[in-house]
Amino acid sequence: MPPPFISLHSVTKRFGDGPPVLENLTLDVAAGEFVSLIGPSGCGKSTLLRLLSGLTPASSGTISIDTRAPGLSDELAYVFQDATLLPWLNVAANVETLLRLRRVPSAERVRRRDSALELVRLTAKARAYPRQLSGGQKMRVSLARALALEPRLLLLDEPFGALDEMTRDHLGEELLAIRERQQWTALFVTHSVAEAVFLSSRILILAPHPGRIAHDFPVNLPYPRNHQTRRDPSYLQLVAEVSARLRAVEEGDDTAAA
Amino acid sequence: MNPRLLRWLLPVLLAVLLLAGWETLHHLLPTSRRFLLPDLAHLGAAFTEHGTELARAARYTAGAALGGFALAAVVSVGASLLLASSGLLRTTLYPYLMLLQMVPVIIIAPILILWVGPGAQSVIIVTFLISFFPLVVNTTQGLLSVERAQVDLFRMGRASRLQEMFLLRVPAALPYFFTGLRISAILAPIGALTADYLVGSTTGGLSGLGITALLFSARNEIAALYATAIVGCLLGFALVAAVSGLAWLALRRWHDSYTPSDQ
Numbered sequence: 001m002p003p004p005f006i007s008l009h010s011v012t013k014r015f016g017d018g019p020p021v022l023e024n025l026t027l028d029v030a031a032g033e034f035v036s037l038i039g040p041s042g043c044g045k046s047t048l049l050r051l052l053s054g055l056t057p058a059s060s061g062t063i064s065i066d067t068r069a070p071g072l073s074d075e076l077a078y079v080f081q082d083a084t085l086l087p088w089l090n091v092a093a094n095v096e097t098l099l100r101l102r103r104v105p106s107a108e109r110v111r112r113r114d115s116a117l118e119l120v121r122l123t124a125k126a127r128a129y130p131r132q133l134s135g136g137q138k139m140r141v142s143l144a145r146a147l148a149l150e151p152r153l154l155l156l157d158e159p160f161g162a163l164d165e166m167t168r169d170h171l172g173e174e175l176l177a178i179r180e181r182q183q184w185t186a187l188f189v190t191h192s193v194a195e196a197v198f199l200s201s202r203i204l205i206l207a208p209h210p211g212r213i214a215h216d217f218p219v220n221l222p223y224p225r226n227h228q229t230r231r232d233p234s235y236l237q238l239v240a241e242v243s244a245r246l247r248a249v250e251e252g253d254d255t256a257a258a
Numbered sequence: 259m260n261p262r263l264l265r266w267l268l269p270v271l272l273a274v275l276l277l278a279g280w281e282t283l284h285h286l287l288p289t290s291r292r293f294l295l296p297d298l299a300h301l302g303a304a305f306t307e308h309g310t311e312l313a314r315a316a317r318y319t320a321g322a323a324l325g326g327f328a329l330a331a332v333v334s335v336g337a338s339l340l341l342a343s344s345g346l347l348r349t350t351l352y353p354y355l356m357l358l359q360m361v362p363v364i365i366i367a368p369i370l371i372l373w374v375g376p377g378a379q380s381v382i383i384v385t386f387l388i389s390f391f392p393l394v395v396n397t398t399q400g401l402l403s404v405e406r407a408q409v410d411l412f413r414m415g416r417a418s419r420l421q422e423m424f425l426l427r428v429p430a431a432l433p434y435f436f437t438g439l440r441i442s443a444i445l446a447p448i449g450a451l452t453a454d455y456l457v458g459s460t461t462g463g464l465s466g467l468g469i470t471a472l473l474f475s476a477r478n479e480i481a482a483l484y485a486t487a488i489v490g491c492l493l494g495f496a497l498v499a500a501v502s503g504l505a506w507l508a509l510r511r512w513h514d515s516y517t518p519s520d521q
Contacts, residue, residue: 053414078414084407088429088512100425101415129512 003067004028005185006052006153011061013047021047023210025061029202031152034179034186036196036203038242040250044211045189049155052187053078065153077146081158083138085130085145092117092126095144102149116144119178136167140174147178156188160195168192172199173226180224193246197221197238198229205242207249214249217242296481304481311470316489319466322378323450323493326385330442333386334393335435341394342401342427343419359391367456377459381466384453389442396441400434401427433513436505443501447493467493 006029013022022044029035037045050056051063054071063070070076077098085094095116099109117123120140130138139159146154160168172195179186190196196203200219207214221235229235277298284297296304305312337355341348363384370380404427412422454468467490474482510516 055410055414078411080407080411082405082407084405084411086408086426086429088432097425098411098415101412101417101421131512131514131517 005031005033005066006187007062007064008051009062011051011058011063013044013051013056014059020059020210022051023212025212027204027213029185029187031185032183034188034199034201036188036190036200037206038190038193038196038203038246039206039211039214040208042208042211043206044208045206046157047211048206049078049157049187049189052076052153053155075150075152077149077151077154079142079146079154079156079159081161083130083135083142085138085141087130090127090129091122091133091141094130094141095148098145098149112148112150113144116148119147119181120144120174134167135163136171139163139171143171143175147182152184154184154186156186158189158191161191168195169227169230175199176223176225193243194230194239197235197242198225203242205245205249215245217245293480296484300481301484304479304485308474308479308482308485312467312485312489315465315467315470315486316493318378318464319447319450319454319468319490320493320496322381322454322466323385323446323497325378325382326450326453327389327442327446327497329382329386330390330393330446331439334390334397334438337394338397338401338431339423341398343423348398355391355394358387363388363452363456367453370457376457377461377464380457381450381453384457385446385449388449388453389446392441392445393435393438396434396438397431400431403434404430432508433515436501436509439501440498440505443497444494447490447497451490 006027008025008027011022011025012020014020025048037048039045047056051058052065052070053076054069065076086097089097092113095113096109099112104112114123117126120143122137122140122144125133125137125141130141133141143159160171163171176199186199188196188199197219201223203215203217203219204213205215205217206212217238219238221229221232221238280295281298284292284295287295337351341351366384366387367380370383374380374383401423408426408430409422412426417425451467451471454466455472456468458465458469460469467486471483471486474486506516
């Protein structure tokens, strides 16, 4: 059997002398999985993404991405809750920002920028400035900036959390449509059970104090999924089931069955 | 009414009202005190009578103001980059930067006269000292006021320190820099005028508005003094307008303070 794409073994993270934010976390993710992380605040979902990004080191335990330590992989992209676009750059230049930091040659940069903009259907807005865009469009630019890195791992930290429900649903569908055309593994932090079920091939419910995995659910709905999926009885049943488990975790009882 | 027209009309209307008020006030004063507030006709006469003198002094003061201002702009950018790149440097140097602003010009003036002598150089140095502080404070603040998530974005992109400074912090600081520049643009002409008064050269043709004001005051030419004040204000307005134009060029496309009204 090939080694898992992402592997965490007994990972604990604490900040300074504080209590552990994540404790003794062990997790394997295969290439191509779309994993949602859901749980009450304080369960360390965002911290887990930051550990994988290499932005902050684990206090103990081992983490590997494609058999290498995090922070060394060039093939990882991060999408923040805010679009974090640079307001002084137009859309095209924003999409190129990370490629520029990596000193990708100009012709290659332009090719990747154009194809990323095409993926998020914003080619027409290439010359617009962020302030001229709606919240949903800004998030799509942010997604294009990540996709331009041609990542093998996409870390998404509540990327659609600040958007209204309609926009959020549309962007979810677009994200899955892009995934049909590309090969990446995704870790997706969200507060929305419906969003998690709709997007993921697997859902992890995390429990807080200290952060740990309480439940690990496969989502056996076939891809490609679209707005029809949201009316599928097995989709609705899964949403109900995950919601019940999440509520149990929030009430402090992680082992209760649905 | 057309709002664009109103925007021009209202300040003009206010100017007319102020001038009328001035003239009325002049006539309300007892005859023996009217010289304190010369009427508009005398004020106009002062401009024609001392026109060449005022123009030459204004050119000199404008040059000194621009020199000190430009020096302050360049030095403050360099200093801000240093201050923003190290917390240790910041805590070490900050008190001394404040010192620059705190030592009164009246005390610096005689020392400067001893060190570099009276004249343009000393005037420029004093102008620099007066306009430097708001620039360095604002620019440093701007370089440090980058959103945390944007810094994270750069760190995850494994940006070098130079990339983080020049591709992220410097553009983000531009609005702050221009705020500082605008304050300094108001201070610089006043600074140059005061400096001329304190450390200027009295050699004919080489003196600015400060010395000119000193001479008018000694000769009791009240109308000419008012005219000097107006010329000084015009210099300030010109510099502020130039800075506002630069800020518009640099920020209009992206900064919220230039958001078009139809958005």
